[in-house]
Amino acid sequence: MAVTKRAGVYKDLMEIGWFKRLMKWRGLQFTLQAIGLAFFGVIIYAGLFGTPKGINNIGSTITWLIWWALIPVTMLVAARGWCLACPWIAPANWLQRLAFWRKGKRTLSLNLKVPKFMRNFGLMLVLFLILHWANSNFDLAERPETTVYLALGLFSLAIVVSLVFEKNSFCRYVCPVGAIIAPYSLSAPIELRNKDAEVCRNCKTRDCVKGNERGYACPMMIFPYAIDRNTHCILCTECVKTCPNDNISINIRRPFLDIFKEGLGFLRTRDVSLSLSVISVVLLGAIPFHNLEMTSVYGSLSASLTGGLGVNETVLQTVLFLMTGVIAVFIFLGCSWLARRGGGDSQYGTKRIFIWFALAFIPLAISSHVAHNYFHLLEEGAIIIPNLSDPFGFGWNLFGTAGASVTLLSPTIINNLQFLTIGFGFLASGYAMYRLSLNMFSRQGQAFRIMSPMLILLTGIASFYIWVLSIPMNTRF
Amino acid sequence: MSRLDNAGISIYIGFAGLVVSLALILVFAIFRSIIVGV
16 A cells, blocks of 8 residues: 655655665665775875875875865765765774674674763764864864874774664764764755654564664664654664565655654654754854854954963964854853743743754754865865875876866855855755744744744854855965 | 745755755866866
8 A cells, every 4th residue: 555655755765676675785884884994994094104294195185175075065965874884883883793794693792871961962062072173273184194093093982882882872972973964964855764654653573673684773772663853863774674564765855854843743852952952053153163263364363362361372262162152052042032032932941942943053054064165175175186196195196187286166156155055054044943933833923023033143143154254264285 | 835845945956956066066077187187
């Protein structure tokens, strides 16, 4: 019997024969991770044995100009699809499962549960901020060897966490990249959901949660039979393999859907916690700050403050970086309070409004992140073309492009594209905010009143981004 | 599908379309340089 598609779902990709066979193939994740690891091998070799000059070392340029810049793009299109191919967790998974791709029966892990107080995005956010801070402060892009040690450190961390804690606890509670992947994936036009809720309700075995001979239990410790958001789903397709009823679908759906789900059921669940919303708000402060510190305006501000206060540059940068996040949270809190007053309805507290509306700002956070990366990807990123001919700085010329100077797009065009992208982010966030308000209040007037302080804040932040982006950026190298 | 849904889809297509096409510019430039040189 044909299953009626849920509102907002356009196409179940599992209805396509070859796609379904591919998703059910046990070798899928192993193959993608092996490709990722091969790239990683090149980066390690380049970092350890190639030239120490970052600009001429493919390890540095691939990591910081291409991979780091493309990550938000992949989330916008394919949710947490990156996680399916992520090489960081691959050796940890193989060790934990004592198998490469087959379904093993033994485990090397102690399989402990992560302590309750850590079951949120707190540690991920802290590690992401440390990575972000280190990247700005120590010019990681210019140090291929340090990049290798950082990556190996994360590999080791993933292995240790996986050998002590159950399943992919690293991906769910530790991975610093996960801190941005999780909120960004809510906007994606791709989702993994159950096909027919009734079939799952009547299912007695719950193989997606327990695992069976065809696959592992959900490594992210979610319940695929009741999944209703992208936040934690890494699209590893284990549930596709284990489901005895073929009841898992991978849908192309209405974008931004998880941000303004119809009905409040989704938003009332404990899992959309304060920590996820705090990440969105902190990013709203951290991204423009990161952009600002690459400009001459920050250079002169930093020079006058370090001279005036008698502190060194790293201390000043750290304090300003932390302050930006804290200020962003307080401003958002203030606007949430105003929104509560404006809505005139005591059923929604300030904290609840903070959590909901922070999600609506995610599209603006993505657009500002992506817009910032245009500079790395399209201006600095062109360096990858000469680098491919001489990846390690050994003086090779494999494709005849060594030493070439390539310009992909002029800085003026890149700048205008950045403004356009912020414009789209602004529209998308405004749209998500409006739909969210309509879900909270059926009356349009009340919905507008509750969203008006947030709309003013959105306009202010978008204008600030535009101003920051209009200041010429200094190159990293 | 309501007009509100269409508005959301239009914004997304503009947004993602722009971002993805810019990423493709880089990919195209890389392949072009490998095949025909700079």
